[in-house]
Amino acid sequence: MQRGLKPLPGVKNIIAVASGKGGVGKSTVATNLAIALQRQGWSVGIMDADIYGPSVPTMLHLSGRVFANDDKKIVPMEAYGIKAMSIGFLVPDDEPIIWRGPMVMGVVKQFLQDVAWGQLDVLIIDLPPGTGDAQLTMIQAVDIAGAVIVTTPQDVAVLDAVRGVEMFRKLEVPVLGVVENMAWMDLPDGSRIHPFGEGGGRRTAERYEVPLLAQVPLDGRVREGGDAGRPVALEDGGPGEAFTAVARAVKAALS
Ligand SMILES: Nc1ncnc2c1ncn2[C@@H]1O[C@H](COP(=O)(O)OP(=O)(O)OP(=O)(O)O)[C@@H](O)[C@H]1O
Ligand SMILES: [Mg+2]
Numbered sequence: 469m470q471r472g473l474k475p476l477p478g479v480k481n482i483i484a485v486a487s488g489k490g491g492v493g494k495s496t497v498a499t500n501l502a503i504a505l506q507r508q509g510w511s512v513g514i515m516d517a518d519i520y521g522p523s524v525p526t527m528l529h530l531s532g533r534v535f536a537n538d539d540k541k542i543v544p545m546e547a548y549g550i551k552a553m554s555i556g557f558l559v560p561d562d563e564p565i566i567w568r569g570p571m572v573m574g575v576v577k578q579f580l581q582d583v584a585w586g587q588l589d590v591l592i593i594d595l596p597p598g599t600g601d602a603q604l605t606m607i608q609a610v611d612i613a614g615a616v617i618v619t620t621p622q623d624v625a626v627l628d629a630v631r632g633v634e635m636f637r638k639l640e641v642p643v644l645g646v647v648e649n650m651a652w653m654d655l656p657d658g659s660r661i662h663p664f665g666e667g668g669g670r671r672t673a674e675r676y677e678v679p680l681l682a683q684v685p686l687d688g689r690v691r692e693g694g695d696a697g698r699p700v701a702l703e704d705g706g707p708g709e710a711f712t713a714v715a716r717a718v719k720a721a722l723s
Contacts, residue, residue: 473611476580479513481590481613481722483644484606486636488628490597492620493649493684495523496694498594500701500708501616502550504715507701510589513544515579516554517606518596519572520565525556529697533557541584548702551586553579573605580610590722599628599635607639613722614644616681616714621651621668629672637676644681644721646673647714651683681717682710 476482485498498514506512516524525531528547534557537543544551555575559565567575585591593612595603615636619629629646636643648669652662663686673680684690687707693700700708 473608475611476585476591479585479588479591482593482610483590483718483722484593484595484612484615484636484641485618486595486603486615486632487597487618487625488599488631489619489625492597492618492625493647494597494618495527495594496690496699497616497618497647497649497684497711497714498592499524499527499694500699500711501714501718502592503548503699503701504708504711505590505592505718506549508712508715508719510719511587512549513551513553513585513588513591515583515591515593516552516556517576517579517593519555519567519575520596522554522556523694524552524554524594526697527694527699528552530554530557537584539584540582542578542582543584547697548699551588553583569602572602573609576606577609590718599631603635604639607636607641612641614642614718616644616718617646617672618649619646619668619672620649620664621662622665623668625664626668626672629668630675633672633676633678642721643676643678644718645679647681648683650686653686679717682713684710 502512502514516522530545534542544553617632619625646669669680701711
């Protein structure tokens with residue numbers, strides 16, 4: 469529990485998916501974790517806190533605009549039974565977002581407080597990359613039950629992941645564990661290669677004595693699922709299976 473921060477009415481748990489580094493797969497993990505949790509019976513929402521580079525609309529195959537209900541709350545979009553909110557539902561795709569920090573913060577707070585999330589077991593926040601002021605303000609806008617840290621196996625990503633973990637520690641947000649993404653790649657001939665090295669997830673997890681929640685393989689189907697708006701976690705077996713384990717661990721940690 470973060471001290472002095474308000475919970476969101478109706479939302480049992482808020483978790484943040486974060487990394488120090490860009491492009492390691494936060495949005496991929498966030499959307500697939502949302503799907504996996506939903507498939508395990510939880511009511512799930514996802515909030516895209518990446519104002520400059522929203523990914524959630526594409527990854528969940530959502531487009532169009534949101535509108536307000538009679539209570540003047542924004543009605544989130546819905547895909548695969550998951551409620552979703554993103555800047556992409558407010559600003560046209562081809563319009564550059566040139567807002568400054570305070571405006572971005574205002575929008576993020578609105579996404580939390582002025583959205584009709586309804587009753588949720590969990591709201592997942594897909595954070596933008598980095599550990600700067602923007603992330604700090606977002607994390608402090610609301611009471612976050614836990615953070616999932618995403619890293620790739622290589623050392624530079626681990627260094628950034630460490631910064632991510634430190635940020636949550638300072639803010640007294642429990643780190644639920646580490647997801648190592650792009651952990652390996654299985655080739656058609658049955659061999660396995662490690663394009664991004666090995667062990668980064670485990671090293672990060674051991675350093676902070678938190679669980680390594682899963683290793684997600686580098687697999688074209690993961691990318692295709694993201695681009696097509698049909699996350700791999702909708703399918704049994706295959707590379708989406710890793711997210712089942714993440715979802716189970718997250719549920720156990722929050723229950
Ligand atoms: N395990 C994987 N296998 C194959 N492609 C992947 C995997 N994970 C992510 N990708 C692809 O890598 C790209 C970056 O992933 P994603 O957008 O999830 O990263 P991110 O950390 O959210 O990036 P940003 O820092 O820009 O928000 C996407 O095109 C995604 O489809
Ligand atoms: Mg992202």
